[in-house]
Amino acid sequence: MTEPLLDELDRRILDCLVEDATRSHKEIGQLVHLTGQAVGARIRKLEESGIVEGYTIRYRPERLGKPVHALVTVFMHPASSHASFQRFVAEDDRVAETVRVSGEGCYWLRVHAGTHDELNAFLDELLKYGNYRCSLSIGRIK
Structure with a gap:
Protein backbone atom coordinates (compact mmCIF):
# COMPACT_ATOMS: atom_id res chain seq x y z
CA MET A 1 0.00 0.00 0.00
CA SER A 49 -7.47 8.20 4.20
CA GLY A 50 -6.81 6.60 7.59
CA ILE A 51 -4.04 9.01 8.55
CA VAL A 52 -6.21 10.31 11.41
CA GLU A 53 -7.76 7.28 13.13
CA GLY A 54 -9.49 9.08 15.97
CA TYR A 55 -9.12 11.49 18.82
CA THR A 56 -8.16 10.84 22.41
CA ILE A 57 -7.38 12.59 25.66
CA ARG A 58 -4.51 12.48 28.12
CA TYR A 59 -5.54 12.14 31.72
CA ARG A 60 -3.89 11.59 35.10
CA PRO A 61 -4.89 8.17 36.49
CA GLU A 62 -3.37 9.03 39.88
CA ARG A 63 -6.07 11.69 40.28
CA LEU A 64 -8.66 8.97 39.73
CA GLY A 65 -7.29 6.78 42.51
CA LYS A 66 -4.83 4.79 40.39
CA PRO A 67 -1.38 6.02 41.45
CA VAL A 68 0.51 2.79 40.67
CA HIS A 69 1.77 2.90 37.07
CA ALA A 70 3.59 -0.18 35.80
CA LEU A 71 5.22 -1.03 32.48
CA VAL A 72 5.06 -4.78 31.96
CA THR A 73 6.89 -6.86 29.36
CA VAL A 74 5.08 -10.16 28.74
CA PHE A 75 6.92 -13.29 27.60
CA MET A 76 4.21 -15.68 26.37
CA HIS A 77 4.34 -19.39 27.21
CA PRO A 78 4.75 -21.34 23.93
CA ALA A 79 1.44 -23.14 24.52
CA SER A 80 -0.50 -19.96 25.39
CA SER A 81 -3.11 -18.59 23.04
CA HIS A 82 -2.37 -15.07 21.85
CA ALA A 83 -6.08 -14.60 21.11
CA SER A 84 -7.13 -15.41 24.69
CA PHE A 85 -4.36 -13.18 26.08
CA GLN A 86 -5.47 -10.32 23.83
CA ARG A 87 -9.07 -10.74 25.04
CA PHE A 88 -7.83 -10.73 28.65
CA VAL A 89 -5.96 -7.43 28.30
CA ALA A 90 -8.72 -5.85 26.18
CA GLU A 91 -11.29 -6.58 28.90
CA ASP A 92 -9.15 -5.64 31.93
CA ASP A 93 -9.64 -2.01 33.01
CA ARG A 94 -6.21 -1.92 34.65
CA VAL A 95 -4.55 -2.24 31.24
CA ALA A 96 -4.34 1.19 29.61
CA GLU A 97 -2.29 0.15 26.58
CA THR A 98 -1.08 -3.05 24.94
CA VAL A 99 1.49 -3.26 22.16
CA ARG A 100 2.60 -6.45 20.42
CA VAL A 101 6.35 -6.27 19.88
CA SER A 102 9.23 -8.17 18.39
CA GLY A 103 12.55 -8.45 20.15
CA GLU A 104 12.34 -8.16 23.92
CA GLY A 105 9.17 -10.02 24.93
CA CYS A 106 5.92 -10.52 23.07
CA TYR A 107 3.83 -7.64 24.47
CA TRP A 108 4.36 -4.41 26.36
CA LEU A 109 1.60 -3.33 28.72
CA ARG A 110 0.90 -0.04 30.47
CA VAL A 111 -0.99 -0.87 33.66
CA HIS A 112 -2.62 1.51 36.18
CA ALA A 113 -3.64 0.21 39.60
CA GLY A 114 -4.94 1.71 42.80
CA THR A 115 -2.54 -0.17 45.06
CA HIS A 116 0.46 -2.46 44.86
CA ASP A 117 -1.82 -5.31 45.98
CA GLU A 118 -4.08 -4.63 43.00
CA LEU A 119 -1.04 -4.69 40.70
CA ASN A 120 0.13 -7.96 42.26
CA ALA A 121 -3.32 -9.50 41.67
CA PHE A 122 -3.09 -8.46 38.01
CA LEU A 123 0.41 -9.94 37.69
CA ASP A 124 -0.80 -13.21 39.27
CA GLU A 125 -3.55 -13.41 36.62
CA LEU A 126 -0.99 -12.66 33.93
CA LEU A 127 0.99 -15.80 34.84
CA LYS A 128 -1.70 -17.91 33.10
CA TYR A 129 -0.34 -16.60 29.79
CA GLY A 130 3.37 -16.27 30.39
CA ASN A 131 6.13 -14.74 32.43
CA TYR A 132 6.65 -11.03 32.80
CA ARG A 133 9.08 -8.31 33.77
CA CYS A 134 7.54 -5.39 35.62
CA SER A 135 8.94 -1.88 36.03
CA LEU A 136 7.25 0.80 38.11
CA SER A 137 7.06 4.32 36.78
CA ILE A 138 8.61 6.95 39.03
CA GLY A 139 7.78 9.95 36.86
CA ARG A 140 6.43 10.95 33.46
CA ILE A 141 8.61 13.09 31.20
CA LYS A 142 6.45 13.40 28.08
Missing part, protein backbone atom coordinates in the same frame (compact mmCIF):
# COMPACT_ATOMS: atom_id res chain seq x y z
CA THR A 2 1.41 3.37 -0.94
CA GLU A 3 1.46 6.13 1.62
CA PRO A 4 -0.82 9.06 0.81
CA LEU A 5 1.08 12.23 0.07
CA LEU A 6 0.52 15.15 2.40
CA ASP A 7 1.23 18.69 1.43
CA GLU A 8 2.70 21.24 3.83
CA LEU A 9 -0.73 22.52 4.90
CA ASP A 10 -1.93 19.00 5.73
CA ARG A 11 1.20 18.47 7.84
CA ARG A 12 0.67 21.75 9.69
CA ILE A 13 -2.99 20.89 10.32
CA LEU A 14 -1.95 17.46 11.59
CA ASP A 15 0.63 19.08 13.89
CA CYS A 16 -2.10 21.36 15.28
CA LEU A 17 -4.36 18.36 15.95
CA VAL A 18 -1.56 16.38 17.62
CA GLU A 19 -0.78 19.35 19.85
CA ASP A 20 -4.44 19.90 20.82
CA ALA A 21 -7.23 17.92 19.16
CA THR A 22 -9.89 20.09 20.82
CA ARG A 23 -9.05 23.10 18.66
CA SER A 24 -11.85 24.26 16.41
CA HIS A 25 -11.44 24.25 12.65
CA LYS A 26 -11.59 28.03 12.78
CA GLU A 27 -8.73 28.22 15.30
CA ILE A 28 -6.59 25.83 13.25
CA GLY A 29 -7.44 27.86 10.15
CA GLN A 30 -6.10 31.00 11.80
CA LEU A 31 -2.85 29.17 12.58
CA VAL A 32 -2.38 27.80 9.04
CA HIS A 33 -3.99 30.69 7.14
CA LEU A 34 -7.07 28.85 5.80
CA THR A 35 -10.79 29.18 6.46
CA GLY A 36 -12.33 26.91 9.06
CA GLN A 37 -14.34 25.27 6.27
CA ALA A 38 -11.17 24.48 4.28
CA VAL A 39 -9.52 23.04 7.40
CA GLY A 40 -12.60 20.87 8.03
CA ALA A 41 -12.44 19.51 4.48
CA ARG A 42 -8.74 18.68 4.84
CA ILE A 43 -9.31 17.00 8.22
CA ARG A 44 -12.12 14.87 6.71
CA LYS A 45 -9.70 13.76 3.97
CA LEU A 46 -7.09 12.88 6.62
CA GLU A 47 -9.73 10.82 8.45
CA GLU A 48 -11.02 9.12 5.27
Whole structure:
Protein backbone atom coordinates (compact mmCIF):
# COMPACT_ATOMS: atom_id res chain seq x y z
CA MET A 1 0.00 0.00 0.00
CA THR A 2 1.41 3.37 -0.94
CA GLU A 3 1.46 6.13 1.62
CA PRO A 4 -0.82 9.06 0.81
CA LEU A 5 1.08 12.23 0.07
CA LEU A 6 0.52 15.15 2.40
CA ASP A 7 1.23 18.69 1.43
CA GLU A 8 2.70 21.24 3.83
CA LEU A 9 -0.73 22.52 4.90
CA ASP A 10 -1.93 19.00 5.73
CA ARG A 11 1.20 18.47 7.84
CA ARG A 12 0.67 21.75 9.69
CA ILE A 13 -2.99 20.89 10.32
CA LEU A 14 -1.95 17.46 11.59
CA ASP A 15 0.63 19.08 13.89
CA CYS A 16 -2.10 21.36 15.28
CA LEU A 17 -4.36 18.36 15.95
CA VAL A 18 -1.56 16.38 17.62
CA GLU A 19 -0.78 19.35 19.85
CA ASP A 20 -4.44 19.90 20.82
CA ALA A 21 -7.23 17.92 19.16
CA THR A 22 -9.89 20.09 20.82
CA ARG A 23 -9.05 23.10 18.66
CA SER A 24 -11.85 24.26 16.41
CA HIS A 25 -11.44 24.25 12.65
CA LYS A 26 -11.59 28.03 12.78
CA GLU A 27 -8.73 28.22 15.30
CA ILE A 28 -6.59 25.83 13.25
CA GLY A 29 -7.44 27.86 10.15
CA GLN A 30 -6.10 31.00 11.80
CA LEU A 31 -2.85 29.17 12.58
CA VAL A 32 -2.38 27.80 9.04
CA HIS A 33 -3.99 30.69 7.14
CA LEU A 34 -7.07 28.85 5.80
CA THR A 35 -10.79 29.18 6.46
CA GLY A 36 -12.33 26.91 9.06
CA GLN A 37 -14.34 25.27 6.27
CA ALA A 38 -11.17 24.48 4.28
CA VAL A 39 -9.52 23.04 7.40
CA GLY A 40 -12.60 20.87 8.03
CA ALA A 41 -12.44 19.51 4.48
CA ARG A 42 -8.74 18.68 4.84
CA ILE A 43 -9.31 17.00 8.22
CA ARG A 44 -12.12 14.87 6.71
CA LYS A 45 -9.70 13.76 3.97
CA LEU A 46 -7.09 12.88 6.62
CA GLU A 47 -9.73 10.82 8.45
CA GLU A 48 -11.02 9.12 5.27
CA SER A 49 -7.47 8.20 4.20
CA GLY A 50 -6.81 6.60 7.59
CA ILE A 51 -4.04 9.01 8.55
CA VAL A 52 -6.21 10.31 11.41
CA GLU A 53 -7.76 7.28 13.13
CA GLY A 54 -9.49 9.08 15.97
CA TYR A 55 -9.12 11.49 18.82
CA THR A 56 -8.16 10.84 22.41
CA ILE A 57 -7.38 12.59 25.66
CA ARG A 58 -4.51 12.48 28.12
CA TYR A 59 -5.54 12.14 31.72
CA ARG A 60 -3.89 11.59 35.10
CA PRO A 61 -4.89 8.17 36.49
CA GLU A 62 -3.37 9.03 39.88
CA ARG A 63 -6.07 11.69 40.28
CA LEU A 64 -8.66 8.97 39.73
CA GLY A 65 -7.29 6.78 42.51
CA LYS A 66 -4.83 4.79 40.39
CA PRO A 67 -1.38 6.02 41.45
CA VAL A 68 0.51 2.79 40.67
CA HIS A 69 1.77 2.90 37.07
CA ALA A 70 3.59 -0.18 35.80
CA LEU A 71 5.22 -1.03 32.48
CA VAL A 72 5.06 -4.78 31.96
CA THR A 73 6.89 -6.86 29.36
CA VAL A 74 5.08 -10.16 28.74
CA PHE A 75 6.92 -13.29 27.60
CA MET A 76 4.21 -15.68 26.37
CA HIS A 77 4.34 -19.39 27.21
CA PRO A 78 4.75 -21.34 23.93
CA ALA A 79 1.44 -23.14 24.52
CA SER A 80 -0.50 -19.96 25.39
CA SER A 81 -3.11 -18.59 23.04
CA HIS A 82 -2.37 -15.07 21.85
CA ALA A 83 -6.08 -14.60 21.11
CA SER A 84 -7.13 -15.41 24.69
CA PHE A 85 -4.36 -13.18 26.08
CA GLN A 86 -5.47 -10.32 23.83
CA ARG A 87 -9.07 -10.74 25.04
CA PHE A 88 -7.83 -10.73 28.65
CA VAL A 89 -5.96 -7.43 28.30
CA ALA A 90 -8.72 -5.85 26.18
CA GLU A 91 -11.29 -6.58 28.90
CA ASP A 92 -9.15 -5.64 31.93
CA ASP A 93 -9.64 -2.01 33.01
CA ARG A 94 -6.21 -1.92 34.65
CA VAL A 95 -4.55 -2.24 31.24
CA ALA A 96 -4.34 1.19 29.61
CA GLU A 97 -2.29 0.15 26.58
CA THR A 98 -1.08 -3.05 24.94
CA VAL A 99 1.49 -3.26 22.16
CA ARG A 100 2.60 -6.45 20.42
CA VAL A 101 6.35 -6.27 19.88
CA SER A 102 9.23 -8.17 18.39
CA GLY A 103 12.55 -8.45 20.15
CA GLU A 104 12.34 -8.16 23.92
CA GLY A 105 9.17 -10.02 24.93
CA CYS A 106 5.92 -10.52 23.07
CA TYR A 107 3.83 -7.64 24.47
CA TRP A 108 4.36 -4.41 26.36
CA LEU A 109 1.60 -3.33 28.72
CA ARG A 110 0.90 -0.04 30.47
CA VAL A 111 -0.99 -0.87 33.66
CA HIS A 112 -2.62 1.51 36.18
CA ALA A 113 -3.64 0.21 39.60
CA GLY A 114 -4.94 1.71 42.80
CA THR A 115 -2.54 -0.17 45.06
CA HIS A 116 0.46 -2.46 44.86
CA ASP A 117 -1.82 -5.31 45.98
CA GLU A 118 -4.08 -4.63 43.00
CA LEU A 119 -1.04 -4.69 40.70
CA ASN A 120 0.13 -7.96 42.26
CA ALA A 121 -3.32 -9.50 41.67
CA PHE A 122 -3.09 -8.46 38.01
CA LEU A 123 0.41 -9.94 37.69
CA ASP A 124 -0.80 -13.21 39.27
CA GLU A 125 -3.55 -13.41 36.62
CA LEU A 126 -0.99 -12.66 33.93
CA LEU A 127 0.99 -15.80 34.84
CA LYS A 128 -1.70 -17.91 33.10
CA TYR A 129 -0.34 -16.60 29.79
CA GLY A 130 3.37 -16.27 30.39
CA ASN A 131 6.13 -14.74 32.43
CA TYR A 132 6.65 -11.03 32.80
CA ARG A 133 9.08 -8.31 33.77
CA CYS A 134 7.54 -5.39 35.62
CA SER A 135 8.94 -1.88 36.03
CA LEU A 136 7.25 0.80 38.11
CA SER A 137 7.06 4.32 36.78
CA ILE A 138 8.61 6.95 39.03
CA GLY A 139 7.78 9.95 36.86
CA ARG A 140 6.43 10.95 33.46
CA ILE A 141 8.61 13.09 31.20
CA LYS A 142 6.45 13.40 28.08
